[in-house]
Amino acid sequence: MTFPYDSARQQLQAWQKDLDARGAQLEKVALEASRVQTRGADLSPADIAAIEKFARSKDAPNALKDLQRKVDAGQMSWRDIASGRAVHDPDVRRAMQTSMPSLKRAYTGIKEGQNLDEIIVAGQQRARPSRGDFDDDAPSDFTEDAF
Secondary structure (H helix, E strand, O other): OOOHHHHHHHHHHHHHHHHHHHHHHHHHHHHHHHOOOOOOOOOOHHHHHHHHHHHHOOOOOHHHHHHHHHHHOOOOOHHHHHHOOOOOOHHHHHHHHHHHHHHHHHHHHHHOOOOHHHHHHHHHHHHOOOHHHOOOOOOOOOOHHHO
């Protein structure tokens, strides 16, 4: 005679077996991921100094300045940020969302050996378009069309 709880117990055992198999797969993937060399390890001390110089400049975005304060406080390093180890920090996410295009241009310029002051000036020119660069027919951030 079969009792109703026998089928429930069999189902529970099947779920437990599936869960164990998925846990083993997760451990395998985590081990493989820990072996992957992340980006950012290639930052030289000069690269880090250049990043810090820009982050401390008056022209750096506020989000980048916030990150520099965290680096100065020892909460993280620029290597942590560049390698992705600090990606879960809300300030890192905010800085990356708001500053990514500028950071990519600056990093590329640094790697190409461009003068840091020239990189900063180029960034300022992009951030402050001249009056002639505006399209009067395009919606602005301050109109209903922008929402």
